[in-house]
Amino acid sequence: MAVVKVEKLKAYYVTGIYGVKRTIKAIEDLSLEINKNEILGIAGESGCGKTTLTKVLFGMIKPPLTVLGGKVVYNLGDGNADILSMPSDQLTKLRWKEVSYIPQGSMSVLNPVRRIKKTFQDFIGTHRRMEKKEDFEILVRNYLRDLGLPLGVLASYPHQLSGGMRQRVTVALATILKPRIIFADEPSTALDVVVQRGVIQLLKRIQKEQKSTLVLVTHDMAVHANIADRIAIMYAGKIIEEAKTSVIFKGSLHPYTKYLIDSLPRIGDKGYRVSVPGTPPQLSSPPKGCRFHPRCPNTREMCKEKVPLLVDVGDGHKVACSCISDEKI
Ligand SMILES: Nc1ncnc2c1ncn2[C@@H]1O[C@H](COP(=O)(O)OP(=O)(O)OP(=O)(O)O)[C@@H](O)[C@H]1O
Numbered sequence: 001m002a003v004v005k006v007e008k009l010k011a012y013y014v015t016g017i018y019g020v021k022r023t024i025k026a027i028e029d030l031s032l033e034i035n036k037n038e039i040l041g042i043a044g045e046s047g048c049g050k051t052t053l054t055k056v057l058f059g060m061i062k063p064p065l066t067v068l069g070g071k072v073v074y075n076l077g078d079g080n081a082d083i084l085s086m087p088s089d090q091l092t093k094l095r096w097k098e099v100s101y102i103p104q105g106s107m108s109v110l111n112p113v114r115r116i117k118k119t120f121q122d123f124i125g126t127h128r129r130m131e132k133k134e135d136f137e138i139l140v141r142n143y144l145r146d147l148g149l150p151l152g153v154l155a156s157y158p159h160q161l162s163g164g165m166r167q168r169v170t171v172a173l174a175t176i177l178k179p180r181i182i183f184a185d186e187p188s189t190a191l192d193v194v195v196q197r198g199v200i201q202l203l204k205r206i207q208k209e210q211k212s213t214l215v216l217v218t219h220d221m222a223v224h225a226n227i228a229d230r231i232a233i234m235y236a237g238k239i240i241e242e243a244k245t246s247v248i249f250k251g252s253l254h255p256y257t258k259y260l261i262d263s264l265p266r267i268g269d270k271g272y273r274v275s276v277p278g279t280p281p282q283l284s285s286p287p288k289g290c291r292f293h294p295r296c297p298n299t300r301e302m303c304k305e306k307v308p309l310l311v312d313v314g315d316g317h318k319v320a321c322s323c324i325s326d327e328k329i
């Protein structure tokens with residue numbers, strides 16, 4: 001069952017500098033289903049729109065980001081609701097309790113001039129009624145203990161914690177109210193691999209124990225290989241392939257996904273690894289037709305004009321490449 005259904009989403013940044021209007025077509029005609037209790041990985045190169053998509057999925061839309069079309073339908077068990085047309089007070093009620101978000105560069109989540117305990121207190125106080133101060137203390141202490149975090153962090157300021165511990169605290173803060181959906185945007189980027197592993201395992205454990213749905217955004221395919229049930233690959237504002245993790249790694253069909261997988265290092269293989277040729281497109285003027293065609297090794301004339309649809313080629317494996325879908329249909 002889909003807990004979030006994205007339909008034909010179109011989200012642009014519309015900026016005006018010195019009177020010159022600039023439109024960045026960050027999300028274009030994007031459709032995606034996120035299933036209950038799954039870990040969905042979203043991957044793609046820098047600037048392809050991963051953060052923009054996560055923000056829209058969480059309903060965090062403010063200028064210059066503008067949604068020009070489409071739907072983001074949540075199904076949290078009490079009927080479907082399109083959050084893009086939901087009154088803001090209703091959306092506010094869902095946030096953090098039902099749906100949570102760990103933003104990219106989540107250092108910004110923790111107030112640098114407040115002790116961690118105060119940040120938890122403010123956060124819980126805003127979103128849940130607590131009769132007594134002791135209830136708050138018990139909730140936070142038990143939760144941190146369950147997650148294996150030292151209780152000493154509560155008395156610290158963010159700058160007194162290591163990067164990895166800060167990130168774990170951020171994860172704890174975002175999940176303490178046991179949300180049903182967690183959107184995590186690059187939660188482990190910029191951490192060394194050992195610490196990164198700890199943060200990812202913490203998220204995985206929370207998802208399993210709380211039976212929630214985790215949408216994990218990272219360009220790091222190794223992280224996806226470790227944790228994701230399914231992976232959606234984004235390219236220039238669109239999903240170009242979506243499948244179970246094993247299929248993405250062993251049987252991907254889109255030439256861009258193949259490049260991503262082939263460029264990964266392999267133990268014992270010292271050979272040259274091919275990376276994606278060319279440069280990412282400017283989203284202010286993306287290529288016509290298939291957005292990947294200028295970098296694609298198999299480009300045909302039709303790719304320059306025809307926008308490929310994301311087509312299911314079997315068993316939930318979806319791909320947006322006219323060369324493949326035309327053959328399969
Ligand atoms: N506030 C903004 N104003 C204007 N353009 C923006 C803004 N934020 C992002 N963009 C542009 O939107 C596009 C998508 O950016 P986004 O941050 O969503 O990419 P990303 O895939 O998350 O990249 P990264 O992997 O580097 O985090 C990029 O072209 C980016 O320059």
Ligand SMILES: [Mg+2]
Pocket residue numbers: 050051052104185186
């Ligand atoms: Mg990002």
